[in-house]
Amino acid sequence: MAQKPSIPKGTRDFGQLEMARRNYIFDTIKSVFSLYGFQQIETPAMENIGTLMGKYGEEGDKLLFRIQNSGEKASLAPEKGLRYDLTVPFARYVVQHREELSFPFKRFQIQPVWRADRPQKGRYREFYQCDVDVIGSDSLLGELELIQIVEEVYRRLGIRVCLHINNRKILAGIAEVIGAPDKIVDITVAIDKLDKIGVEAVNNELKERGLSDEQVASLQPILNLSGTTADKLTALKTILASSEIGLKGVAEMEEIFDLVNSQLSTSFNSQLSTFNLELDLCLARGLNYYTGAIFEVKALDAQIGSITGGGRYDNLTGIFGLPGVSGVGISFGADRIYDVLTELDLFPKELQSTTQVLFATFGQDELRYALRWAKELRANNIAVEVYPEPTKMKKQMSYADDKKIPYVAIVGSNEMDTNTVMLKNMASGEQQQVTLEQLCTIL
Amino acid sequence: MAQKPSIPKGTRDFGQLEMARRNYIFDTIKSVFSLYGFQQIETPAMENIGTLMGKYGEEGDKLLFRIQNSGEKASLAPEKGLRYDLTVPFARYVVQHREELSFPFKRFQIQPVWRADRPQKGRYREFYQCDVDVIGSDSLLGELELIQIVEEVYRRLGIRVCLHINNRKILAGIAEVIGAPDKIVDITVAIDKLDKIGVEAVNNELKERGLSDEQVASLQPILNLSGTTADKLTALKTILASSEIGLKGVAEMEEIFDLVNSQLSTSFNSQLSTFNLELDLCLARGLNYYTGAIFEVKALDAQIGSITGGGRYDNLTGIFGLPGVSGVGISFGADRIYDVLTELDLFPKELQSTTQVLFATFGQDELRYALRWAKELRANNIAVEVYPEPTKMKKQMSYADDKKIPYVAIVGSNEMDTNTVMLKNMASGEQQQVTLEQLCTIL
Numbered sequence: 001m002a003q004k005p006s007i008p009k010g011t012r013d014f015g016q017l018e019m020a021r022r023n024y025i026f027d028t029i030k031s032v033f034s035l036y037g038f039q040q041i042e043t044p045a046m047e048n049i050g051t052l053m054g055k056y057g058e059e060g061d062k063l064l065f066r067i068q069n070s071g072e073k074a075s076l077a078p079e080k081g082l083r084y085d086l087t088v089p090f091a092r093y094v095v096q097h098r099e100e101l102s103f104p105f106k107r108f109q110i111q112p113v114w115r116a117d118r119p120q121k122g123r124y125r126e127f128y129q130c131d132v133d134v135i136g137s138d139s140l141l142g143e144l145e146l147i148q149i150v151e152e153v154y155r156r157l158g159i160r161v162c163l164h165i166n167n168r169k170i171l172a173g174i175a176e177v178i179g180a181p182d183k184i185v186d187i188t189v190a191i192d193k194l195d196k197i198g199v200e201a202v203n204n205e206l207k208e209r210g211l212s213d214e215q216v217a218s219l220q221p222i223l224n225l226s227g228t229t230a231d232k233l234t235a236l237k238t239i240l241a242s243s244e245i246g247l248k249g250v251a252e253m254e255e256i257f258d259l260v261n262s263q264l265s266t267s268f269n270s271q272l273s274t275f276n277l278e279l280d281l282c283l284a285r286g287l288n289y290y291t292g293a294i295f296e297v298k299a300l301d302a303q304i305g306s307i308t309g310g311g312r313y314d315n316l317t318g319i320f321g322l323p324g325v326s327g328v329g330i331s332f333g334a335d336r337i338y339d340v341l342t343e344l345d346l347f348p349k350e351l352q353s354t355t356q357v358l359f360a361t362f363g364q365d366e367l368r369y370a371l372r373w374a375k376e377l378r379a380n381n382i383a384v385e386v387y388p389e390p391t392k393m394k395k396q397m398s399y400a401d402d403k404k405i406p407y408v409a410i411v412g413s414n415e416m417d418t419n420t421v422m423l424k425n426m427a428s429g430e431q432q433q434v435t436l437e438q439l440c441t442i443l
Numbered sequence: 444m445a446q447k448p449s450i451p452k453g454t455r456d457f458g459q460l461e462m463a464r465r466n467y468i469f470d471t472i473k474s475v476f477s478l479y480g481f482q483q484i485e486t487p488a489m490e491n492i493g494t495l496m497g498k499y500g501e502e503g504d505k506l507l508f509r510i511q512n513s514g515e516k517a518s519l520a521p522e523k524g525l526r527y528d529l530t531v532p533f534a535r536y537v538v539q540h541r542e543e544l545s546f547p548f549k550r551f552q553i554q555p556v557w558r559a560d561r562p563q564k565g566r567y568r569e570f571y572q573c574d575v576d577v578i579g580s581d582s583l584l585g586e587l588e589l590i591q592i593v594e595e596v597y598r599r600l601g602i603r604v605c606l607h608i609n610n611r612k613i614l615a616g617i618a619e620v621i622g623a624p625d626k627i628v629d630i631t632v633a634i635d636k637l638d639k640i641g642v643e644a645v646n647n648e649l650k651e652r653g654l655s656d657e658q659v660a661s662l663q664p665i666l667n668l669s670g671t672t673a674d675k676l677t678a679l680k681t682i683l684a685s686s687e688i689g690l691k692g693v694a695e696m697e698e699i700f701d702l703v704n705s706q707l708s709t710s711f712n713s714q715l716s717t718f719n720l721e722l723d724l725c726l727a728r729g730l731n732y733y734t735g736a737i738f739e740v741k742a743l744d745a746q747i748g749s750i751t752g753g754g755r756y757d758n759l760t761g762i763f764g765l766p767g768v769s770g771v772g773i774s775f776g777a778d779r780i781y782d783v784l785t786e787l788d789l790f791p792k793e794l795q796s797t798t799q800v801l802f803a804t805f806g807q808d809e810l811r812y813a814l815r816w817a818k819e820l821r822a823n824n825i826a827v828e829v830y831p832e833p834t835k836m837k838k839q840m841s842y843a844d845d846k847k848i849p850y851v852a853i854v855g856s857n858e859m860d861t862n863t864v865m866l867k868n869m870a871s872g873e874q875q876q877v878t879l880e881q882l883c884t885i886l
Contacts, residue, residue: 005494005535005763008523011487013536015543016550019483035821037798037828037846040462044454044569045488045525045555046508051448065489067508067525080451082488082510092448093456100458102845104831107459112488126487139831144814262811263818320448355480368705371587375706378478385480388547388582402545403480 010117010125020351022128025157025337026110029130032152036145038106038132043089045112046080053081055088055319063115082114086131086331087316094135095320103136122335133329135316140252142328143293143312144259150297150308150330151275157337158346160300161307162276166283167253168290168311170236173246174222174281177239178215186210188284191223199223222281229257229279252292253279276300285309295330302340308332353404356443359386359411359421360396366411373409373421376436382443400426409439453560453568463794465571468600468780469553472573475595479588481549481575486532488555489523496524498531498762506558508568525557529574529774530759537578538763546579565778576772578759583695585771586736586755587702593740593751593773594718600780601789603743604750605719609726610696611733611754613679616689617724620682621661623654630654631727634666642666665724672700672722695735696722719743728752738773745783751775796847799886802829802854802864803839809854816852816864819879825886843869852882 007013014022030040046067053061065082083089086109094105110130117123132149134142147163154161175184186209190202197205202223206216221239225232233250240246260277285294285306292312299307310330317325341347357377359370367390374384385405387396393410400408409421415433423439424431434442450456457465473483489510496504508525526532529552537548553573560566575592577585590606597604618627629652633645640648645666649659664682668675676693683689703720728737728749735755742750753773760768784790800820802813810833817827828848830839836853843851852864858876866882867874877885 003764005539006491007487007535007539008489008491011489013487013540014485015540016482016484019485023483034797035824035826037801037826039459039797040466041459042457042462044450044456045557046451046454046569048449048451065510067510092450096448096450097456097458102842104842106828114488126489134831137831141810141814141829141831259814263814321446354477354482358480367584371584371702371706381478383478383480385549386584388577388580388584399545399547 008125010119010123012124012126017352020354021338021341021347022334024347024351025334025341026128026130028156029153029332030108030110032149032156033108033132035152036106036149038108038134041090041093041107041109042111043083043086043093043109045083045114047083047089047092049079049081051092052084052088056084060084063117065114065116083111084115085113086111086129087329088319090131090133091316091320094325095317095322098322101136104134104139104142105136106132106134108132122339124335128334130332130334131329132332133327135327135329136325138314138326140255140259140293143256144263146295146310146328146330147256147260147277148263150295153332154297155274157341158274159307159337159340159344160274161297162278162300164278164280164283164296164298165253165256166280166294167249168292168294169245169249169252170240170281171249171284173240173243173249174219176243176246178211178218180211180215183209183211185284187219188282192282192284194223194282225281232279232281233257249292256293285311289313291315291326293328299340302343304336304340304343306333307336307340353406355383355385355403355405357382357384357407357409357423357439358396358400358403358405359384359409360393360400361387361390361410362393362412363390366390366413366416369416370409370411370421373436373439377440377443380440382440407443451568453562453566455567455569460795463797464781464784464790465777467790467794468777468784469571469573471599472596472775473551473553475592475599476551476575478595479549479592481551481577484533484536484550484552485554486526486529486536486552488526488557490526490532490535492522492524494524494535495527495531499527503527506560508557508559526554527558528556529554529572530772531762533574533576534759535763537768538760538765541765544579547577547582547585548579549575549577551575565782567778571777573775573777574772575775576770578770578772579768581757581769583698583702583736586699587706589738589753589771589773590699590703590720591706593738596775597740598717600784601717602750602780602783602787603717604740605721605743607721607723607726607739607741608696608699609723609737610692611735611737612688612692612695613683613724614692614727616683616686616692617662617665619686619689621654621658623658626652626654628727630662631725635725635727637666637725668724675722675724676700692735699736728754732756734758734769736771742783745786747779747783747786749776750779750783796849798826798828798846798848800825800827800850800852800866800882801839801843801846801848802827802852803836803843804830804833804853805836805855806833809833809856809859812859813852813854813864816879816882820883820886823883825883850886 052064067080112126112128114126150163171184175181190205194202203216225235233254236250283294283296285296290311291314294311295309296306297308308330312328314326316327361367361370370386374386377384406426408424411421415421420433420435422431423434495507510523555569555571557569593606614627618624633648637645646659668678676697679693726737726739728739733754734757737754738752739749740751751773755771757769759770804810804813813829817829820827849869851867854864858864863876863878865874866877
């Protein structure tokens with residue numbers, strides 16, 4: 001036969017079990033979003049190229065997939081591109097529909113995005129993003145709700161996590177007080193290595209990155225910060241005393257931690273907790289984009305990096321001409337969550353099969369008999385399959401095996417005479433003759 | 444401010460209410476699919492261009508959206524295309540994964556497809572398809588299950604429908620016995636106009652389409668078919684006596700109707716029924732593609748054309764080198780179903796809001812108080828929002844109005860003192876002071 005067909009590199013087919021597991025993740029996340037009044041929207045896969053170009057930096061522009069009608073000449077520059085993330089389309093959506101929306105606007109969006117990246121393990125050219133944002137309010141309740149959502153989602157999924165939180169304003173304050181406002185990133189990157197390479201090496205790296213001895217010296221109190229979050233924030237207030245923005249950042253963090261402590265489950269931050277919130281001054285994620293809180297979530301029991309992240313932005317819609325709209329959002333990494341649940345074997349076993357019983361029959365009359373039973377069971381909302389022909393019993397059985405169907409109801413003339421079926425438990429192998437009523441109860 | 448951003452013509456944004464309603468349609472359909480053991484798969488938005496080209500005819504090739512990496516030169520011919528339907532990717536999937544699949548393979552797939560059609564009312568360049576197929580068995584149980592699924596889905600949605608069914612083999616038989624095997628389509632199209640233009644006009648049209656007087660004469664018994672389905676099938680057996688394929692088609696229809704009558708709800712085909720199954724010899728949908736049964740579903744109370752359709756195909760996977768695999772499937776038209784439910788006002792009212800109560804507060808202390816209540820309610824799986832700032836009550840109220848939130852819990856110092864909230868029913872306008880326990884019961 002012809003050569004086997006294939007799909008473009010970096011893309012994936014999702015089979016039945018993968019889909020059941022992915023839907024389990026998305027349904028869990030959705031149900032938590034809904035508890036907080038976030039509502040779903042969807043935007044088109046293709047946006048006008050002008051909506052996308054220049055929003056992701058020069059590198060990003062190169063990774064855009066462009067679209068052209070087959071009818072058009074190849075030479076004709078295509079004017080549409082595939083969605084690269086959910087953030088820019090969301091900004092476009094808010095500006096385009098602002099008259100219809102009521103603010104604060106709480107939305108979530110779960111759709112695939114496409115990037116012409118070099119495919120490699122764990123990096124795909126098509127993958128789903130799962131974003132939740134509240135826009136049109138600068139209240140820190142937004143940060144609180146996102147933190148609560150993270151705790152609830154991962155509690156329901158059974159994944160122990162640490163939510164690292166930082167604040168862009170604090171980092172700006174630090175750079176300001178040591179007199180190197182342009183060096184925020186260098187400083188953060190260097191501090192980030194403190195645990196690994198120690199204070200001496202960090203100081204040397206800071207100097208290599210162009211900080212003066214005085215600046216490095218003035219940074220020492222921050223490198224030596226220790227104690228509880230409260231202790232650190234108190235110390236920062238002294239260190240950042242001369243920086244207005246720095247103090248603003250500390251104040252924001254104090255309020256967020258205060259709100260969180262007043263809200264989260266009592267087990268919060270105890271050793272037994274499944275959730276930890278940690279002030280992490282090294283967290284510099286999306287620094288040129290976020291303006292306040294910065295979030296990053298790591299699984300405690302799996303080495304896989306960030307599985308959720310986000311932050312506060314003060315000018316998302318500015319790129320489309322609507323300035324001064326503040327928002328805060330996070331994005332759940334479905335593929336990585338999938339990998340963590342797999343590694344820790346946390347997917348519910350029920351996901352392996354949707355069908356609860358298969359009817360296997362010895363002849364045409366038995367087949368009709370099975371169809372009548374199937375109708376009754378489905379009326380009781382039980383998922384049933386009837387093997388479509390009375391073929392070899394072995395073949396019908398292995399179909400149930402392959403589909404991981406827990407029960408097979410075998411129908412022969414004897415069962416028809418006694419108005420029963422022979423029910424086989426595929427796990428234990430044991431069989432029993434049951435009536436329709438008994439079958440309903442068992443299932 | 445800058446010019447408002449927009450989206451490509453023929454594409455759509457889906458807001459919160461539209462999404463809730465679309466999810467209601469898809470969830471209803473999915474839950475019925477699952478009752479019959481169909482399982483979900485997903486395929487990539489982009490397929491290798493070779494997988495798509497030549498599968499939809501010359502016109503179809505022109506309507507393919509082609510993709511190229513932004514990095515690549517525009518002159519470089521793109522080698523990928525966007526999914527044009529779910530059928531060809533499904534065939535590709537079955538051939539590519541055939542070793543992993545257990546047959547008969549029952550799958551459903553709900554994903555967007557893209558066509559570079561000229562956009563017009565009700566025709567979009569991006570729209571969802573919702574396909575369900577069983578492949579790898581020629582048992583007519585496949586047809587039965589699809590008919591049962593159609594009945595169940597539309598009963599749950601509350602839409603009265605008629606399922607028109609025909610058989611390609613019968614049409615082939617008719618063309619054969621009148622000696623015009625190449626004229627199937629012409630004959631069917633002409634017969635289709637019988638009700639509108641009458642038998643004389645139909646006969647003239649048949650002659651214009653190249654049938655001889657003898658052929659037209661020999662077609663008269665078919666034009667004059669009347670009575671019940673059983674009567675028609677009996678008559679057809681005489682008319683098609685000399686055509687093997689024609690008789691095969693009649694036999695298939697007899698078995699399908701027999702299976703259906705033994706299965707469907709007793710109200711079936713009665714005047715009160717929400718579902719009718721009708722043998723329709725004029726139905727010629729996808730004639731060059733289907734090989735057995737052909738289905739088309741029309742809503743009885745809305746003029747909108749077909750809302751579901753499909754049929755039996757004997758060589759879907761042949762295009763990818765795996766011949767002789769028979770299957771049967773149908774596709775639900777989500778956009779048209781949406782329009783019917785809107786026209787008949789059948790969407791559940793609950794879809795208008797997910798949030799059950801909004802907390803509106805008079806100050807910061809009240810805000811903290813509300814947050815504690817919100818936490819309790821969410822623990823009871825009640826969807827709650829807390830307005831993020833204690834701003835003007837009017838503003839907080841109109842937020843609840845805009846989002847169609849049924850209850851607002853107002854918190855002032857008085858409520859805090861008495862450990863209650865003032866609960867306002869937004870529909871009736873009436874207010875009552877309630878405790879947390881009372882609130883849980885009300886919601």
